[in-house]
Amino acid sequence: MMDENASARLTRRTLTVAHRVGLFLAMLVICLPGIWIVLSSLRPTVEIMAKPPVWIPQQLSFDAYVAMFSGIGKGGIPVLDYFRNSLIISVTSTVIAVAIGMAGGYAFARYRFRGKSGMFLGLMLTRTVPGIALSLPLFFLYVRLGIIDTHIGMILAYVALNVPFTIWLIDGFFRQVPKDLAEAAQIDGCTRWQAFWQVEFPLARPGIASAAIFAFLTCWNEFALASQLTRSVNSKTLPVGLLDYTAEFTIDWRGMCALAVVMIIPALTLTYIVQKHLVGGLTSGAVKG
């Protein structure tokens, strides 16, 4: 006779295994495009284009990566220029968007003022406009202003794109920091400014870090606007650089995949570095018993 405990244990084990298999399949679906890109960057076009697809690569080589850095005329593209542009534009606009997001988020979380909800809704509404719809008006505007194909132009566009989101996210995190803490800090001798930096900022840091990651990745990966507003190595970013691998009649899939891998690496690294700041629940223990 099988006792109840043994059967319960068996059920639990079966469920655990089913759970793991399910997770594995889900992760496989999510990761497959990434794996495919990495594989494709390492094998010849013949194999990439083969039908039916070749799952196990026959030969691997780093030719595409070597070529990429070999300079114009040898299959190379100005990848270092693109990388520099991407980095300058993404980092600067992220820093600005997070700074504005902190100021705005704090204001929305802590102060009462006329038109607050209207303003907040307005900010959110700007997110409903698809970025690509803005590219033509922005193009004309930038031409008039003479900031087409400049870092500053791209930074402006990305700050505008990210600010509503950073404000919204950071507002939520400041709301979670009890108001009592800032008041206690003021009684303990802080100015409002000190209370913010000593108490409220450290507690909202996970939120600010997530806002920063999201803003950075948006800028780093953005293609639609960048493809319209950049012209040359002065300001072309990596996603736009991918187009260098398309010619009139051919597309160099292998090179494009190699550049995509190069693009992914810094984004992955940054996310990895910042994610340790994303520990939630830091405010627990502040109030109530």
Add this chain to the structure above:
Amino acid sequence: MATVSLKNLTKRYGNIAIVHGIDLEIADREFIALVGPSGCGKSTTLRMIAGLEDISGGTIDIGGRMVNDLPPRSRNISMVFQSYALYPHMTVRENLGFSLKIAGAAKDDMDRRVAEASAILGLDELLERRPSQLSGGQRQRVAMGRAIVRDPDVFLFDEPLSNLDAKLRTQMRTEIKKLHAKVKSTVIYVTHDQVEAMTLADRIVIMRSGYIEQVGTPDEVFSRPATRFVAGFIGSPPMNLHEATVSDGKLVFGSGDSLPLPGQFKSKTAAGDKVVFGIRPDDFFPTGHGLSSGGDTEVHRLELPVSITEPLGNETLVFAEFNGTDWVSRMLNPKPLKAGDRIGMSFDLSRAHLFSAETGKSLRV
């Protein structure tokens, strides 16, 4: 060392007044409790004294210095919040020392003062922990420690015990009293719990709807409540309060039941006056089971049916039916009773209260 003086202190949000021009003089080293039901303006008053809330009118003086527009940090006060408001990202030691760090105190001075406060409150074992690793009572103690470290002129407490369970609350109440005896600062203590106010304070300020109803020592507000509201608010179980009409030396209640008009009020009432009769459970008791023996006092005896009893061990609360409702009485040296029993009840009318039904003011004065 500081007196606190509020003159015509007013708080308005738009057109709605929350605190209506209150006046209060608090002596140096005095322990004052602001007490009242929620929404009576006591916390707002405290927050105005702390500088966390702008004032709409009047003045606040601390130690003879007008502080109306000074930020909290310039008032040399400290405050214990209901929520404790400990900084979760700092250890207990850092929490205690935070105000000193902000003030730029020297390291050894800071260590000394943190050690002193920690010794007073028994926090030595907890100094390296974070608030999330502390129990409610320990957090409460850290919050008080943070207040002591500043060595302030005035301590402000905003319902500091409401988040604790009943047992811990009683314990912390004693600790706060001891603390005041040790540090001898002026204390303003906000609570909605009249027992806390009675046990801790030198004087109690009873507030209602943004007005001060009465200021007095615990004994004064208990024995000589100035208004019907104070009479009902202070004391547990609360005073029996019932409307009656004065008629021919008697108080006639709604149901037709009557009691003799207490002698001290004879000259203060006229026939036909609408009044509120009040008697504490201690002064209305099963005959032979009360505080007063009824010797030279003015005792009226009636036989009344018991509706329910609440035995508490050393005493029993007896709800006796009179005038169609239950009147609570306190039975000392209790003997077993059950619902429906008829027992002799004594009203010690020399200790009864009468309030004007119209204004709610005591007719004693």
